[in-house]
Amino acid sequence: MGKSISYKxxxxxxxxxxxxxxxxxxxxxxxxAIWQTASSLGWLNPLTxxxxxxxVETFIALIKKGTLLTNLWISxxxxxxxxxxxxxxxxxxxxxxxxxxxxxxxxxxIVQVMKPIPPISWIPLVILWFGIGESGKVFLIFxxxxxxxxxxxxxGIRRIDVKLxxxxxxxxxxxxxYVFQVVIPYAAPNIFTxxxxxxGQSWMCVVAAELVASSTGLGYMIMYARQxxxxxxxxxxxxxxxxxxxxxxxxxxxxxxxxxRWK
Amino acid sequence: xxxxxxxxxxxxxxxxxGENTVTAxxxxxxxxxxxxxxxxxxxxxxxxxxLLRIMAGxxxxxxxxxxxxGEVVKKPDKTRGVVFQEARLLDWxxxxxxxxxxxxxxxxxxxxxxxxxxxxxxxxTDFKKSYPRELSGGMAQRVSIARALVxxxxxxxxxxxxxxxxxxxxxxxxxxxxxxxxxxxxTVIFVTHDIDEAVYLSDRILVMSxxxxxxxxxxxxxxxxxxxxxxxxxxxxxxxxxxxFFINNVMD
Ligand SMILES: Nc1ncnc2c1ncn2[C@@H]1O[C@H](COP(=O)(O)OP(=O)(O)O)[C@@H](O)[C@H]1O
Ligand SMILES: [Mg+2]
Numbered sequence: 001m002g003k004s005i006s007y008k009x010x011x012x013x014x015x016x017x018x019x020x021x022x023x024x025x026x027x028x029x030x031x032x033a034i035w036q037t038a039s040s041l042g043w044l045n046p047l048t049x050x051x052x053x054x055x056v057e058t059f060i061a062l063i064k065k066g067t068l069l070t071n072l073w074i075s076x077x078x079x080x081x082x083x084x085x086x087x088x089x090x091x092x093x094x095x096x097x098x099x100x101x102x103x104x105x106x107x108x109x110i111v112q113v114m115k116p117i118p119p120i121s122w123i124p125l126v127i128l129w130f131g132i133g134e135s136g137k138v139f140l141i142f143x144x145x146x147x148x149x150x151x152x153x154x155x156g157i158r159r160i161d162v163k164l165x166x167x168x169x170x171x172x173x174x175x176x177x178y179v180f181q182v183v184i185p186y187a188a189p190n191i192f193t194x195x196x197x198x199x200g201q202s203w204m205c206v207v208a209a210e211l212v213a214s215s216t217g218l219g220y221m222i223m224y225a226r227q228x229x230x231x232x233x234x235x236x237x238x239x240x241x242x243x244x245x246x247x248x249x250x251x252x253x254x255x256x257x258x259x260x261r262w263k
Numbered sequence: 264x265x266x267x268x269x270x271x272x273x274x275x276x277x278x279x280x281g282e283n284t285v286t287a288x289x290x291x292x293x294x295x296x297x298x299x300x301x302x303x304x305x306x307x308x309x310x311x312x313x314l315l316r317i318m319a320g321x322x323x324x325x326x327x328x329x330x331x332x333g334e335v336v337k338k339p340d341k342t343r344g345v346v347f348q349e350a351r352l353l354d355w356x357x358x359x360x361x362x363x364x365x366x367x368x369x370x371x372x373x374x375x376x377x378x379x380x381x382x383x384x385x386x387x388t389d390f391k392k393s394y395p396r397e398l399s400g401g402m403a404q405r406v407s408i409a410r411a412l413v414x415x416x417x418x419x420x421x422x423x424x425x426x427x428x429x430x431x432x433x434x435x436x437x438x439x440x441x442x443x444x445x446x447x448x449x450t451v452i453f454v455t456h457d458i459d460e461a462v463y464l465s466d467r468i469l470v471m472s473x474x475x476x477x478x479x480x481x482x483x484x485x486x487x488x489x490x491x492x493x494x495x496x497x498x499x500x501x502x503x504x505x506x507x508f509f510i511n512n513v514m515d
Contacts, residue, residue, distance in 0.1 A: 163347070163349065163351050164351060164353070166321060166347075167345075167347070167351045169321060169339055170319060170320075170321050170339045170343075170345040171339070171341075171345075171364065171365040171410075171414075172339050172340065172341055172365070173364070173365065174367065177367075181353070181356075181364070182353065185353070185354075185355040188355075260355075261394075262354045262355045262394050262395070262396065263354075263396075
């Protein structure tokens with residue numbers, strides 16, 4: 001009896017999982033089908049919106065030619081460099097700002113004013129300062145991630161439970177131990193939120209930078225294709241950016257779950 | 264300084280200034296002997312926690328002087344352990360790491376051994392590697408007691424440590440506390456609003472009144488141990504505390 005119930009449960013769980021899977025991809029499949037049908041029936045102009053089949057074809061062709069992967073690699077490298085710099089500096093600075101009210105007050109106005117400036121509007125200055133080389137793009141990506149991460153880190157650190165502060169005080173915990181074993185773990189969820197949002201920003205910035213001032217990368221590939229009316233390449237480029245963004249976010253989420261095991 | 268009390272509290276007051284000024288405790292003076300178990304009772308808001316925190320050195324902005332073992336208390340110290348009402352465990356550390364958290368500069372093996380000794384003392388050997396989210400309220404509070412004891416304090420401060428536990432767990436914890444204290448002969452200052460708990464545990468009971476918080480009376484409780492909660496002697500002390508609270512006293 002008990003056994004049959006548990007079998008039933010397993011079966012139900014499996015069925016539920018399958019159902020969730022269907023929900024996850026179902027709408028996408030339906031939309032693509034409608035799109036493909038509309039294209040096949042000739043309702044859509046292939047020059048402005050090519051069919052899914054054509055896009056897949058181009059996708060494969062671009063991979064075979066190596067263009068897609070080369071550009072993807074170049075863009076990814078820029079993102080990872082700029083992002084690594086922004087993540088490290090924003091976390092370090094954020095922890096210090098979160099812990100020191102003096103430092104926070106001194107820097108707050110600058111941060112508050114700089115934060116709302118869209119990273120893209122830095123492009124003219126970046127071109128002036130750095131030209132169109134790698135460093136300019138890395139700088140832009142750095143700007144894109146930095147303030148978002150910083151603000152989240154500071155917020156997380158300042159939210160520290162006063163009861164844990166009192167506890168550490170009562171137990172005469174040394175400052176550094178307090179910072180690394182109490183404050184930072186406590187703020188870890190916020191820090192990760194910042195890191196994830198910041199990564200998304202970094203992706204947007206690399207594409208923006210490459211659209212304007214570059215001769216390599218996914219952004220450049222998109223811009224270049226547009227000039228020749230290759231809408232299929234444009235869409236392949238956009239989808240690649242979307243997919244890589246999602247993959248990177250999933251990786252960070254995985255790391256987060258690994259690090260914050262105690263939740 | 265006439266006689267040599269182990270702990271002396273002299274004319275201690277604490278005023279909180281903020282939107283409205285609150286005199287949490289006013290002119291509190293008493294002394295304690297080494298190894299004594301003192302319970303502080305009083306209704307909510309009468310300044311029990313404030314007094315305990317001042318004595319433990321966590322609240323330096325007070326008037327008057329607290330001295331322990333001849334030294335004026337100005338800041339927290341490893342010779343004093345504190346247990347709060349909530350266990351206040353670090354969620355990201357397992358039981359052993361939480362217990363070992365206050366230890367500094369110890370060699371790894373020695374630290375491990377000491378931590379295990381205290382984990383065993385509070386009966387959590389089987390949960391050494393568990394995380395706080397996996398523990399019940401009583402277990403979590405045991406961890407926090409082990410953590411307060413691991414530095415072998417001379418004085419243990421406890422602020423309603425069993426206040427959030429169910430009745431059965433509470434009784435168990437009281438007995439364990441007495442057992443642990445029997446071994447170490449610590450001096451204990453234990454805040455509670457549970458009169459039975461105070462009568463069961465203490466050598467003396469300090470009853471506080473409210474607005475402002477002052478000492479109303481200090482009741483001796485020399486009953487031999489182990490104590491029977493239903494014995495006549497027990498009920499007599501209990502009545503004494505009750506009367507102190509409720510006779511000639513308008514509660515607000
Ligand atoms: N940090 C604080 N700021 C302002 N008032 C406080 C603070 N802590 C305690 N008080 C006030 O002091 C009085 C005594 O508080 P407390 O010692 O916590 O009482 P008890 O522990 O007996 O319930 C209360 O009126 C409370 O509101
Ligand atoms: Mg209290």
